[in-house]
Amino acid sequence: MNLKLIKNKKVLTAMLAVLAFSCTRERSPITGWSYNDPTNGGFEKPPYEEQETGPGLVLIEGGTYTMGRTEQDVTYEWNNVPRRVTVSSFYMDETEVSNFGYLEYLYWTQRVFGPTFPDVYYKALPDTLVWREKLAYNEPYVEYYLRHPSYRDYPVVGVNWLQANDFCAWRTDRVNEFILIREGLLEHVPNPSDQDYFSTDAYLAGKWQGQLKQKLPSFDEQNPERDVRMEDGMFLPKYRLPTEAEWEYAAYGLIGNTIGERITDRRIYPWNGHGVRNAQDKFIGQINANFVRGAGDYMGTAGFLNDNADITAPVYSYWPNDYGLYNMAGNVCEWVMDVYRPNTLQDADEFRPFRGNVFTTQKRDSTTGVAGLGQEIQTNVDGPVYQKYKHKVNPPSAHGVSGETIEVTDSVSTIMTNPDGNGYANVTAEGKADIPGRVQWREVSSAFSTDNLDERRNYKTADYINYLDGDVNSSIYYPDGEDAYTERGDKLMYEYAKTSLVNDKSRVYKGGSWRDRAYFVNPGTRRFLDQRQTAAWLGFRCAMTRLGSPVGLGK
Numbered sequence: 001m002n003l004k005l006i007k008n009k010k011v012l013t014a015m016l017a018v019l020a021f022s023c024t025r026e027r028s029p030i031t032g033w034s035y036n037d038p039t040n041g042g043f044e045k046p047p048y049e050e051q052e053t054g055p056g057l058v059l060i061e062g063g064t065y066t067m068g069r070t071e072q073d074v075t076y077e078w079n080n081v082p083r084r085v086t087v088s089s090f091y092m093d094e095t096e097v098s099n100f101g102y103l104e105y106l107y108w109t110q111r112v113f114g115p116t117f118p119d120v121y122y123k124a125l126p127d128t129l130v131w132r133e134k135l136a137y138n139e140p141y142v143e144y145y146l147r148h149p150s151y152r153d154y155p156v157v158g159v160n161w162l163q164a165n166d167f168c169a170w171r172t173d174r175v176n177e178f179i180l181i182r183e184g185l186l187e188h189v190p191n192p193s194d195q196d197y198f199s200t201d202a203y204l205a206g207k208w209q210g211q212l213k214q215k216l217p218s219f220d221e222q223n224p225e226r227d228v229r230m231e232d233g234m235f236l237p238k239y240r241l242p243t244e245a246e247w248e249y250a251a252y253g254l255i256g257n258t259i260g261e262r263i264t265d266r267r268i269y270p271w272n273g274h275g276v277r278n279a280q281d282k283f284i285g286q287i288n289a290n291f292v293r294g295a296g297d298y299m300g301t302a303g304f305l306n307d308n309a310d311i312t313a314p315v316y317s318y319w320p321n322d323y324g325l326y327n328m329a330g331n332v333c334e335w336v337m338d339v340y341r342p343n344t345l346q347d348a349d350e351f352r353p354f355r356g357n358v359f360t361t362q363k364r365d366s367t368t369g370v371a372g373l374g375q376e377i378q379t380n381v382d383g384p385v386y387q388k389y390k391h392k393v394n395p396p397s398a399h400g401v402s403g404e405t406i407e408v409t410d411s412v413s414t415i416m417t418n419p420d421g422n423g424y425a426n427v428t429a430e431g432k433a434d435i436p437g438r439v440q441w442r443e444v445s446s447a448f449s450t451d452n453l454d455e456r457r458n459y460k461t462a463d464y465i466n467y468l469d470g471d472v473n474s475s476i477y478y479p480d481g482e483d484a485y486t487e488r489g490d491k492l493m494y495e496y497a498k499t500s501l502v503n504d505k506s507r508v509y510k511g512g513s514w515r516d517r518a519y520f521v522n523p524g525t526r527r528f529l530d531q532r533q534t535a536a537w538l539g540f541r542c543a544m545t546r547l548g549s550p551v552g553l554g555k
Contacts, residue, residue: 042219048233051547054091054175058324060250062089062550067245067353068345070268071522079342080526085350087249089550092242093541095315095326096155096334097167099146102126105167108174113436116194120435124166126158130536141311141536153314155332155539161241161507161531164335164540168239169438171542176200176235185228187211194436200235201439203227205362207373242543243354244338244526247510251329251523256322268522270321270328276518278319289318289330290514291521298514311536312514329521332539333513340506340528341469357464361451363440374440465504470494505531513537 025034026045035045053059068082106124113120131141145151146158159167177198180186189196189211202208206227215225216232228234242250257265257272265272271288273279278286287307292298300306309317312331320326338344339356348355363372443462444451453460468474475493496503506528512520515537519525529538 036219038219038221042221044219044231046232050549050553051233052179052236054236054239054544056093056095056542057091057544058094059546059552060090060092060246060323061255062087062249062546063255065249065252065254065263067248068524070266070524071519074519077342077526079345080524081345083345083350085245085348085353087245088352089546090242090246091544091546092246092250092323092325093543094320094324096332096539096541098153098315099156100152102156102159102167103147103152105170108170112192112197113194117436124163126156126163127160127534128158130158130534138536153316154312155315155327157312157332157536157539158534159538159540160534161335161529163534164241166435167540168241168542171239172236173198173200175239179234179236180228183234185213185216187213197437199438200238201362202373202437204230204235205439207439237545237547239542239544241335241337241540243352244336244344244508244510245348245353246543247334247336248523250323250325251321251511253321253323253325253328270325270523271319276521283319287318289327289512289521291330291512291516291518292514293518309514328511328523330512330516331514332537333509333511333516333520333527333535335538335540336508336510338508339465339504340502340508340526342502343469347468355465355467355469359444359459359462359464360441361444363442372440374436374438502528503530507531509538 025037027034033040033043035043037043064084064086066082067085068080070082073080106121109124110121126146128142128146131138131145145154146156177186180198181188186198187210192198192210196208196210198210199208212227215227218224218226220226251270252267253270254263254267257263257267268274269276269288271278276288276291278284278288287293290307290309290313293300293306297306299308299310307313307318307330309331313327315331316326317331318327321328337356338354341347341355344353344355365372444453445462446453466474470493494500494502507530508526508528510526511523512518512525520527529535
């Protein structure tokens with residue numbers, strides 16, 4: 001046989017093999033090169049359908065609605081002027097966070113950080129003393145409400161805004177850890193320590209030091225295995241508090257009153273009608289939520305209790321709204337993300353409105369560019385609003401600190417820092433110290449050239465809490481600029497504790513509670529409290545951002 005023919009046959013066979021191999025792969029519409037092909041570098045397109053629904057969450061399909069007052073303003077605050085806005089789809093907890101859910105968080109925190117960093121556990125404890133009243137006997141709730149199984153399904157209270165955010169961060173890491181274990185990628189460690197507990201940010205930054213069961217196969221011939229990346233879509237977004245606009249939108253549940261693009265009935269409460277009782281034939285006359293019916297009437301008359309709850313009620317009580325959310329009216333008020341300003345509804349964007357932006361970025365090493373992990377411990381932030389306690393800390397030599405006992409007392413503690421900065425750190429007044437093992441974050445600043453603030457058009461600084469309502473440009477007390485104000489000693493627009501209770505730590509809470517009259521059950525009402533304070537009628541539930549399609553594959 002002709003050698004040239006044989007050679008051509010071999011070339012043809014090889015070409016057909018390559019063609020058949022490449023036909024099985026999706027090609028880039030940009031370059032024509034195939035994805036997931038080791039022969040051209042292995043750029044991957046992982047399989048992905050849509051975002052997984054996290055534990056306890058319900059998808060809230062977004063849309064437009066009129067945010068603000070739907071009832072007469074009996075408090076005459078005029079801080080919720082109606083305005084049409086649009087909220088993107090998001091996820092929200094089906095119920096308030098329960099005592100049992102929070103006890104799971106406390107148990108994990110004590111088990112992981114208790115031996116070495118007990119302050120992390122003490123910082124997470126709810127304030128059970130919020131039940132005390134000067135002229136009422138509430139001591140049983142102080143002792144039993146949080147931990148007794150009779151109340152395990154009741155909403156947790158005594159948690160301030162900062163603690164609620166810490167809970168959200170913990171929940172994010174535990175859910176993503178479970179996903180990796182479920183997919184067979186992570187070694188299940190029954191007893192993690194403060195050195196190797198799973199942190200999502202630390203894992204994505206390549207700083208996590210735990211045990212992997214296996215890695216994902218890679219199409220890059222130079223690196224046959226790799227860690228999970230953001231591009232895989234395996235990790236869920238962070239759990240967080242809902243924004244005020246999101247909470248109010250979800251509470252109304254207007255999806256149940258929508259025909260096409262027409263909302264047939266405007267709602268005052270999370271249900272139809274102008275009353276607070278159920279109008280259905282089977283349940284007619286029954287109270288729809290847990291609130292105070294009238295002066296001194298917290299639960300009705302023996303034999304027919306109107307809301308069947310003297311204080312809070314179990315989180316799965318009463319009828320859910322049309323999104324399937326329980327207790328969006330009554331039971332406990334709930335923290336949201338927003339910083340309070342009376343004019344927010346007039347100033348904020350009409351798309352995803354929110355006040356409280358402080359733009360941050362990961363702290364990175366100047367030489368390696370890799371994120372650093374925090375080793376700082378802070379107790380009780382910066383005020384006497386937390387419980388005071390007394391305990392002893394015995395930092396081990398493994399953290400570069402001598403083994404002497406340091407006694408910690410009062411509402412704020414200071415723990416000495418070892419020379420190399422890898423152990424304990426001094427308490428700071430700003431309340432921004434990190435839990436050990438988590439990636440550290442900092443505010444963007446013009447002092448860092450990498451932040452490129454001079455080149456940005458959409459923002460020029462990190463903190464926009466005061467924007468249009470309390471900053472230099474919006475205040476009548478700054479006619480000549482902020483420097484002139486400092487020299488003259490004039491009043492601030494919001495002079496905290498003198499002429500106002502509003503400051504940058506005032507956070508909005510929404511909804512009514514078991515101690516409120518029916519007026520506050522209206523989702524449009526707005527109230528606020530210092531982020532370091534809490535109450536026996538105040539709880540929270542978590543939310544999560546929805547990525548991609550607002551309706552999902554189901555529609």
